[in-house]
Amino acid sequence: MSHEAGWAHAPGALRGPAWLQPPTDPNDLVQHLWSSTAHKVDGELHVGGLSVPDLVADVNTPAYVLDEADFRMRARAFREAFSAYDVFYAGKAFLCTAVAAWVQEEGLCLDVCSNSELTVALRAGFEPAKIGYHGNNKTMTELRRAIAEGVGRIVVDSFDELERLETITSEPGMRARVMIRVTAGVEAHTHEYIATAHEDQKFGFSITSGDAFEAVRRAEAAPGIDLIGLHSHIGSQIFDSSGFEVAARRVLALQARVSSELGVTLPEMDLGGGFGIAYTTQDDPADPAQLATEMTKIVEHECRALGIPEPRLSIEPGRAIVGPAMCTVYTVGTVKAVQLDGGAVRTYVSVDGGMSDNIRTALYDADYSCTMASRASDAVPVLARVVGKHCEAGDIVVKDEFLPGDIRPGDLVAVPGTGAYCRSMASNYNHALRPPVVAVKDGVARVVVRRETEDDLLATDMGDQ
Missing domain, CATH: 3.20.20.10 (Alanine racemase)
Structure with missing residues (x-):
């Protein structure tokens, strides 16, 4: 049912969609959502034979990882x-x-x-x-x-x-x-x-x-x-x-x-x-x-x-x-528990990307999944909303997902299924720098599209002429 304040306030929104069920273990991957080489090792996501935390330590986040x-x-x-x-x-x-x-x-x-x-x-x-x-x-x-x-x-x-x-x-x-x-x-x-x-x-x-x-x-x-x-x-x-x-x-x-x-x-x-x-x-x-x-x-x-x-x-x-061959990796910046009417709480997990690297949630009301990618957790899962850092209330990456209740700044979150239309529709909104695409295979990583720099942005800015 719709709500005049928007879909986020509709009745039952905090329970999440009917198809989303609490996981037995929030550390597990729902394997068919991920590329074929993706798996967890002691809570760390690995793709193409590489540890994702080690990979992004070299290229920073957000980053697209292409299997x-x-x-x-x-x-x-x-x-x-x-x-x-x-x-x-x-x-x-x-x-x-x-x-x-x-x-x-x-x-x-x-x-x-x-x-x-x-x-x-x-x-x-x-x-x-x-x-x-x-x-x-x-x-x-x-x-x-x-x-x-x-x-x-x-x-x-x-x-x-x-x-x-x-x-x-x-x-x-x-x-x-x-x-x-x-x-x-x-x-x-x-x-x-x-x-x-x-x-x-x-x-x-x-x-x-x-x-x-x-x-x-x-x-x-x-x-x-x-x-x-x-x-x-x-x-x-x-x-x-x-x-x-x-x-x-x-x-x-x-x-x-x-x-x-x-x-x-x-x-x-x-x-x-x-x-x-x-x-x-x-x-x-x-x-x-x-x-x-x-x-x-x-x-x-x-x-x-x-x-x-x-x-x-x-x-x-x-x-x-x-x-399915690509996922996007983000770093968590803030975690905010917002008290709503009736005593309900919505957990907002803010990451260092957003609608500039994945516009599909805002544009098509698309659904995505995600997982914590940097460590294992024994915490009880909570229903969270993963949001971006842009100056828009609609800057949502994952509308509803169960994440470990102890998720905190510095953790990595990875979103599967981002190979199509995410990098190709990416923008410089808020002058964000578009992320790199890192191809991984058999334990070897190579940057196939480098991260944009501020010099790239300024190269088209002709100044006050």
């Missing part, structure tokens, strides 16, 4: 499960040159959605033909560069973009491989801001209105455009295949119409993805092999019913590769 072995394992699992598909890693989730290299080494393709993401990919030596370019407002400059670099596919999102491509590809030597992004009218069971296939939003061409068919017709008629297929994406943090079934049916029906009325067989189709990960115990992600089996059956059944050949498929797992 390279886990990242590669998840990438490989999707490549092997979807062996007949092209699997596109989501650069927007988290991208740096090291990660781009891992993606290519594991045999995946890469999605980018800005000129700068493309720059990072190319700097890493990523094969341009295996790069897809997304975005709902690509400029002439971005499109011209993508074509000149030999990007494998441009996912077209509007008639304005089609017009730009028609202009660019009229120039000598400029041809574009294109997919048309369509909205299938599917309401994905996810947050409103990450549901992307319903009609009332900014992405794609509507199948229902006829815009999608017109976009296909126009792209097919353009001399410099090679139309390779249709693209559908229903959202992010999705746990079942039911939405994909409805979307595939509608997209393949459009494909059948294109074949019948335009005499064109589109060779490819992208089903999107946006597969969910476990942020808390309430989340139950599907196995890649299970997803592959279910999605393949859906396409086979629909193509058979429509009497059309099966296109080559591609998917975009989204956060499912990098999300």
Whole structure:
């Protein structure tokens, strides 16, 4: 039930959500929330064969810790499960040159959605033909560069973009491989801001209105455009295949119409993805092999019913590769027991980061888990709220979690599942310095993205001129 003072004051808030139960031992990890190498040794969190307290002693906190072995394992699992598909890693989730290299080494393709993401990919030596370019407002400059670099596919999102491509590809030597992004009218069971296939939003061409068919017709008629297929994406943090079934049916029906009325067989189709990960115990992600089996059956059944050949498929797992592979480590600065009406007490654990390094709790009302990472404790667990250091009441990292009752300043707290959209959406709010990303594997750590410095901030400040 909502409350006029906000969700934090709603009845029952101090009891926490129904899915959050007091732990038998607050020192234990809920293992499926963490990367595969994460474990505790005498209360200390270890990742990639390294003690996290020792690791952050060298790089300070907050810091993102990226489990390279886990990242590669998840990438490989999707490549092997979807062996007949092209699997596109989501650069927007988290991208740096090291990660781009891992993606290519594991045999995946890469999605980018800005000129700068493309720059990072190319700097890493990523094969341009295996790069897809997304975005709902690509400029002439971005499109011209993508074509000149030999990007494998441009996912077209509007008639304005089609017009730009028609202009660019009229120039000598400029041809574009294109997919048309369509909205299938599917309401994905996810947050409103990450549901992307319903009609009332900014992405794609509507199948229902006829815009999608017109976009296909126009792209097919353009001399410099090679139309390779249709693209559908229903959202992010999705746990079942039911939405994909409805979307595939509608997209393949459009494909059948294109074949019948335009005499064109589109060779490819992208089903999107946006597969969910476990942020808390309430989340139950599907196995890649299970997803592959279910999605393949859906396409086979629909193509058979429509009497059309099966296109080559591609998917975009989204956060499912990098999300669980990273955790964020903070140092506790203050612990405050706040007396509330009725004698209830809320324990606020303030850490040295916050919404500048993880905006998702404030932006999406996202749930996270956490653990004390620096020592063991015999104290009775208390329901705590982990908050950041920024000048905002909504600067919350973990809304509800049981932590040892003796948690104190100087302790380390680690939050799992922060690989996707945390560093990539990080900001300099309050002039915070964005944290480093430290990759760990087999007992070796290396900084793949260094911490920002005040010199970095001042480099763009032109002073009083």
